[in-house]
Structure formats: structure tokens, C-alpha cells
Amino acid sequence: MQPTAAEAPQDGGSQKNRIRVKVNLVSVLASVLDEKNRPAPDLPIQAFEVFEEGVKQKIEFFESETTLPVDIALMIDSSMSTHKEFGFEQEAAANFIRQVLRPTDRLAVYGFDESVTLRANFSDNVAELQSAVRRIPPGAGTSIYDAVYLASRSLGQRDEERRRVIILVTDAGETTSQSDFEHARREAVRSGTLLYTIVIRPVKNESGRNTAGEHALETITDNTGGAMFFPDSIQELGIIFDRIDRELRTQYRLSYYPTPRGPANTYRKIEVKVLGDYNVRHRKTYLTDPQ
Numbered sequence: 001m002q003p004t005a006a007e008a009p010q011d012g013g014s015q016k017n018r019i020r021v022k023v024n025l026v027s028v029l030a031s032v033l034d035e036k037n038r039p040a041p042d043l044p045i046q047a048f049e050v051f052e053e054g055v056k057q058k059i060e061f062f063e064s065e066t067t068l069p070v071d072i073a074l075m076i077d078s079s080m081s082t083h084k085e086f087g088f089e090q091e092a093a094a095n096f097i098r099q100v101l102r103p104t105d106r107l108a109v110y111g112f113d114e115s116v117t118l119r120a121n122f123s124d125n126v127a128e129l130q131s132a133v134r135r136i137p138p139g140a141g142t143s144i145y146d147a148v149y150l151a152s153r154s155l156g157q158r159d160e161e162r163r164r165v166i167i168l169v170t171d172a173g174e175t176t177s178q179s180d181f182e183h184a185r186r187e188a189v190r191s192g193t194l195l196y197t198i199v200i201r202p203v204k205n206e207s208g209r210n211t212a213g214e215h216a217l218e219t220i221t222d223n224t225g226g227a228m229f230f231p232d233s234i235q236e237l238g239i240i241f242d243r244i245d246r247e248l249r250t251q252y253r254l255s256y257y258p259t260p261r262g263p264a265n266t267y268r269k270i271e272v273k274v275l276g277d278y279n280v281r282h283r284k285t286y287l288t289d290p291q
Contacts, residue, residue: 026052027255029066029163029194029225030272030282031247039250040278041065051271052258061255069104070163070248071122073151076133077170077200079113079142085200085234086138089169092237094130096167100245101126108154112147113139114176122158141176144168144213148184148195148220156191163251164193166226167244169237172199174213181216188224189267190287195226196244200234225283265290 028050032040045062076093078086101107106122109132120132147168155164166188177184188195197217221228227247229240254272262268265288272282 024257024261025060025255026258026270026286027061027192027253028270028272028282030252030254030274030280031225031227031250032252032274033279033281035277037279039247041250043252043274043276043278047275048252048254049273050254050256051273052256053262053269054271055259057256057259059254059256061253063253065249066163066251066253068161068163068253069102069106070100070165071155071158072100072105072107072165072167073110073155074107074129074133075110075112075116075147075151075166075168075170076136077113077142077144077147077168078111078136078139079171079173079175088234089200089237090133090136092234092241093133093169095238096241096245097129097133098126099241100248101129106158109133109136110147110151111136111139112143114141114143115139116143116146116150142171142173142213143177144170144172144174144217145177145179145181145184147177148217149179149187152184152187152191152193155193156187163248164191165248166193166195167198168195168217169198169200170213170217171201172197172214172217174216181219184216185220185223186287188220189283189285192283192286193224194283195221195224197221197226197228198237198240199228199230201230223284225281227281262288264288 034040050057050059101124107129108122109120109129111117111119120129151166267285269285272280274280
């Protein structure tokens with residue numbers, strides 16, 4: 001039988017420190033953009049302030065342009081309403097895979113319609129991942145909440161010392177999920193996942209489409225500190241993928257020990273402020289560990 005954390009042999013102060021870091025340290029990834037919506041690199045720690053529930057926190061660890069490797073779940077909506085431009089979506093996603101992956105990064109490919117299917121597990125094999133994207137078959141319904149929930153759950157099982165990212169390409173017309181909004185949001189927050197949502201809108205008229213999924217995705221995306229994109233044409237997908245890639249390479253990482261600590265299994269509000277004329281995106285909340 002494997003020893004529990006309490007029974008495991010201790011290796012002096014270093015073991016205790018590792019346990020303390022795992023339990024208490026809160027890390028926040030911040031994307032800082034200038035007035036032209038471009039990533040703003042090389043800001044000093046003095047430019048940042050972090051608050052939890054309105055209380056200023058001491059930044060214990062700071063890294064500009066974080067070197068943490070990235071795990072990406074690339075989620076491609078293959079529902080009926082995306083069929084017209086689906087081939088272009090696949091090629092844009094395939095190009096993004098080649099562009100974004102570094103040797104230490106890993107990416108998984110999922111297709112989703114009325115169900116969510118893993119097409120290629122986490123790897124850095126560009127050719128296999130591109131092939132998986134191109135082999136996603138067309139489907140019918142759209143299970144957005146299931147896609148966010150299952151991708152977040154999968155990423156939450158990955159190594160903690162890696163960034164966790166979902167890139168969701170969808171028409172945002174939720175129709176067939178078994179999960180609901182709160183389950184999807186909670187899992188995304190719990191796993192520390194960053195959600196980037198690209199909404200392909202086959203029907204431009206607001207009255208002609210189901211916008212419930214789109215509004216839900218706006219909330220989840222904002223909670224995680226990601227970004228939402230609404231391309232006017234399918235040809236803009238390449239530009240959007242490029243923006244996501246550049247942003248992932250210029251993120252700041254700030255870590256702190258919460259003072260005071262929040263009750264177990266509760267949402268805690270985070271706010272990051274940056275001095276100067278910048279726009280900062282970061283996860284707005286996290287979920288404390290159960291006790």
C-alpha cells in the first residue's frame with residue numbers, strides 16, 4: 001500500500017516546504033496588453049499589485065514571460081452549423097499546432113458535437129496532431145458545457161507545474177450537453193485552466209441564433225482570464241491563433257500565500273492591477289481546497 005501524505009517519509013524541511021507550496025501557494029497568470037492591444041513585456045514586479053477579496057497580497061514569486069510549459073486542449077466544434085467552413089477551420093487549427101508547440105509543450109485534440117471525443121492525446125507530435133484535426137468527422141448537436149468540463153478535468157490531472165489552456169473553436173450554440181453551466185465553470189476554475197474562445201457565427205443576425213451558450217462562454221472565459229474572439233470572417237482564424245500564440249509567450253506569473261486564508265471549498269476573488277496605461281487579464285477567482 002502506498003503511504004498517504006501524512007505517512008510518507010519526510011526529507012527534512014524541503015519536504016515540508018513542498019507540501020506547503022502545493023496547499024497554499026496561489027499562482028496567477030496575467031496577460032498585459034498596451035493601448036494597441038499588443039502584449040506588453042518586461043514590466044517589473046513593482047508595476048503589479050495583487051488583491052484577494054480586496055486585501056492586498058505580498059507577491060512571493062514573480063516571473064515575466066513565464067517559461068512554464070503549456071498543456072493545450074484544442075477543442076473543435078464539428079456540429080452541423082459549422083459544416084460550411086469546417087475545412088478551413090481544420091486547416092487553420094492544423095497550422096496553429098505547428099506554430100504554437102515548443103519541445104516541452106503538449107497538445108491534445110478533441111472534436112465535439114453531441115458528444116466529446118478525444119482524437120489525439122497530449123503529445124508534441126505535430127504531424128499526428130494535425131492529422132487528428134483533419135480527421136474530425138462532421139456531427140450534429142453542440143455540447144459546449146461538456147467540452148469545457150471534460151477538457152478542464154483532463155487538464156486538471158496534468159502536472160501542476162505547467163500552464164493549462166483550452167482553445168475552443170465553436171459556433172457557441174449550446175444544444176446537447178449533459179453538464180450544465182455551473183459544472184463547466186466550476187471545473188474550469190478548479191483546474192486553473194485558461195480558456196480562449198473563438199466564436200464562429202454562421203448566422204450574423206442576433207435574433208436568428210441561440211446565444212445562451214455564447215453568454216455562458218463569455219462568463220467562463222472572463223472567470224479564467226482568457227479571451228474571447230469573434231472573427232468577422234473565417235479567414236481571420238489564422239490571425240486569432242497567432243494572437244493567442246504571442247500572448248501565451250508573454251504572460252506574467254505572480255504567486256502569493258493568501259492572507260487571510262479563505263474557508264475550504266469556496267470561491268475567492270482575485271484582482272491584479274498594473275501601473276500605467278495597460279489592460280490586464282487574469283483569472284478572477286479560484287476555488288480553495290477541501291479540508
